Amino acid sequence: MKKLNPIFEWFILLFCTGTVCFFLGVILYDLVSKGWPVLSWAFVSKGPTAGMTQGGILPAIFGTVMLTLITAVFSVPFGICCAVYLNEYAKDTWLTRLIRASIRNLSGVPSIIYGLFGLALFVQSMGMGTSVLSAGLTLGLLSLPYIITTTEEALRRIPASTREAALGVGATQFESIRDVVLPSALPGILTGVVLTLSRAAGETAPILFTGAAFFIAGGSGYLNQEFMALPYHLYMLSTQHQAIEQVRPIAYGTALVLLIVVFFLNLTAFYIRYKHRNNE
Amino acid sequence: MSEEKIKLSCSGLNLWFGKKQVLKNISIGFPENKVTALIGPSGCGKSTLLRCFNRMHDLNPDTRIEGKLLLDSEDLYNRAISVTQVRKRVGMVFQKANPFPKSIYENINYGLKINGIPSAERPAIVESAIKESFLWEEVRDELKKPATRLSGGQQQRLCIARTVALRPEVILMDEPCSALDPISTLKIEELIRKLKEHYTIVIVTHNMQQAQRVADKTVFMYLGEVIEEGVTDSVFNRPEKELTRNYISGYFG
Numbered sequence: 001m002k003k004l005n006p007i008f009e010w011f012i013l014l015f016c017t018g019t020v021c022f023f024l025g026v027i028l029y030d031l032v033s034k035g036w037p038v039l040s041w042a043f044v045s046k047g048p049t050a051g052m053t054q055g056g057i058l059p060a061i062f063g064t065v066m067l068t069l070i071t072a073v074f075s076v077p078f079g080i081c082c083a084v085y086l087n088e089y090a091k092d093t094w095l096t097r098l099i100r101a102s103i104r105n106l107s108g109v110p111s112i113i114y115g116l117f118g119l120a121l122f123v124q125s126m127g128m129g130t131s132v133l134s135a136g137l138t139l140g141l142l143s144l145p146y147i148i149t150t151t152e153e154a155l156r157r158i159p160a161s162t163r164e165a166a167l168g169v170g171a172t173q174f175e176s177i178r179d180v181v182l183p184s185a186l187p188g189i190l191t192g193v194v195l196t197l198s199r200a201a202g203e204t205a206p207i208l209f210t211g212a213a214f215f216i217a218g219g220s221g222y223l224n225q226e227f228m229a230l231p232y233h234l235y236m237l238s239t240q241h242q243a244i245e246q247v248r249p250i251a252y253g254t255a256l257v258l259l260i261v262v263f264f265l266n267l268t269a270f271y272i273r274y275k276h277r278n279n280e
Numbered sequence: 281m282s283e284e285k286i287k288l289s290c291s292g293l294n295l296w297f298g299k300k301q302v303l304k305n306i307s308i309g310f311p312e313n314k315v316t317a318l319i320g321p322s323g324c325g326k327s328t329l330l331r332c333f334n335r336m337h338d339l340n341p342d343t344r345i346e347g348k349l350l351l352d353s354e355d356l357y358n359r360a361i362s363v364t365q366v367r368k369r370v371g372m373v374f375q376k377a378n379p380f381p382k383s384i385y386e387n388i389n390y391g392l393k394i395n396g397i398p399s400a401e402r403p404a405i406v407e408s409a410i411k412e413s414f415l416w417e418e419v420r421d422e423l424k425k426p427a428t429r430l431s432g433g434q435q436q437r438l439c440i441a442r443t444v445a446l447r448p449e450v451i452l453m454d455e456p457c458s459a460l461d462p463i464s465t466l467k468i469e470e471l472i473r474k475l476k477e478h479y480t481i482v483i484v485t486h487n488m489q490q491a492q493r494v495a496d497k498t499v500f501m502y503l504g505e506v507i508e509e510g511v512t513d514s515v516f517n518r519p520e521k522e523l524t525r526n527y528i529s530g531y532f533g
Contacts, residue, residue, distance in 0.1 A: 091341055164336065165378040169391030169442060170368040173339065179390065184381045 035256030038249045044257065053246050057254050059216050063227035068201045070136025071143055076193055079147030087155040088177055107145035112205040114142045119209040132227040135211035139200045150192025154185040187276035191269045198265035202258060204231040230258040284311035287480040288333060288450050293347035295328060302328050304504045315472060315481045317495035325504040326484045330452050334370040335363050368395055371443035375455045377435035379427035384419050387427045387438055388445045395446060409445035413437045414471055433464025440471060453483040457490065469494050488528055492516055500524045
């Protein structure tokens with residue numbers, strides 16, 4: 001094979017990186033330049049007024065936080081336990097391989113399908129109605145495959161010698177997992193959890209039919225009621241509102257707030273990894 | 281050697297990983313308060329044999345074990361004795377130092393805790409275990425630091441301390457020095473010679489000099505079988521079998 005000029009190789013790599021960064025920069029610039037003027041304390045601490053052409057987005061922020069909490073409460077324990085079972089206890093049979101493959105495939109299912117499934121299962125069959133609980137559980141289902149997969153990967157990175165260390169001093173398998181394996185894998189697990197939740201917080205499709213509302217005056221805080229959420233609010237403001245041009249600045253402001261929320265969640269994940277590296 | 285009390289033994293031991301037979305009809309005894317070295321080329325089954333004695337193969341469903349393994353006169357694989365009991369009485373030090381991701385103190389305290397030793401007694405045991413492992417002078421002021429900050433040799437001595445703290449009857453060592461520099465290795469060997477006053481020690485090693493330095497008895501294994509066993513000095517200087525002679529003089533391995 002003919003050798004490429006090293007400068008040329010370097011240039012291709014630089015070009016690809018540059019292109020990615022360029023588009024990222026354009027998006028960020030557009031969002032910040034148009035959203036920043038709208039941001040104020042009132043914007044994040046007041047509800048919408050005057051048919052949403054004025055006021056803030058507090059109910060949407062509140063709704064997203066609550067939704068994410070419900071998602072976490074449901075998906076984190078189940079996801080971690082499932083991963084521990086698959087990685088530590090389950091024997092390598094065709095059945096576990098099938099389960100694992102199904103979980104991998106589930107993470108590729110489009111989120112709108114989860115929305116429809118949530119509508120059928122939680123909203124209708126289980127009679128929870130369109131509510132923050134139904135939506136949270138639906139997002140929980142969506143998050144489970146990611147949490148299971150990342151947790152399993154974090155567990156797989158723990159060497160057998162770590163498990164044997166605990167077994168060697170007379171720990172049972174459960175004790176070794178609880179006291180040694182899980183704490184060692186925790187940074188990896190938490191990173192996966194936070195990234196998954198930040199993704200869930202930004203989802204629109206799954207909450208579309210399961211509980212997100214057009215407008216609610218003030219957050220109710222009840223699990224069985226509908227709620228406003230940042231991504232849905234943004235979708236609504238930019239496609240469904242009767243005066244789209246008029247609410248455009250608010251839409252940009254909402255997008256920026258959503259971005260900031262997700263950014264902070266990601267920052268948490270980075271912080272966890274950074275702290276762990278320093279403890280090594 | 282005939283008058284010595286045999287602390288740990290196996291007879292008619294066969295072991296399969298799946299369809300592959302790894303240990304073939306092994307019958308061998310380890311004398312009390314002595315160091316026995318298992319030597320042989322890589323893949324001869326030394327580590328596999330060692331791990332039978334604290335039932336480290338239990339979690340691997342592919343493994344099938346046949347034969348009798350005795351600690352004193354108790355059957356290690358009998359239902360009457362739990363696997364955690366076995367591992368408390370037959371401690372193990374691994375090839376690569378594997379301290380828990382906890383503080384130095386907690387590394388030793390953990391084993392005491394899960395074995396139900398009252399918390400009032402633990403600090404004294406932790407201290408004496410660290411002293412017994414010649415680590416006290418180096419770590420006395422930093423017991424709260426993460427164990428992973430210690431050097432490789434210190435970590436391995438901490439792992440020995442962790443094992444010793446449980447007052448086992450036997451300590452199994454699986455190439456404990458293979459990842460260490462010569463100075464750390466010498467420290468551990470010195471420690472092994474001290475420890476045999478109280479414990480029965482079985483050590484797997486690739487290092488012939490090490491076997492000669494620390495072991496009272498040496499067992500040479502090849503392809504899953506015990507070829508020769510006896511007093512270290514005679515195995516190395518007057519081996520009876522051709523295979524043993526070739527191995528210790530470095531023709532293969």
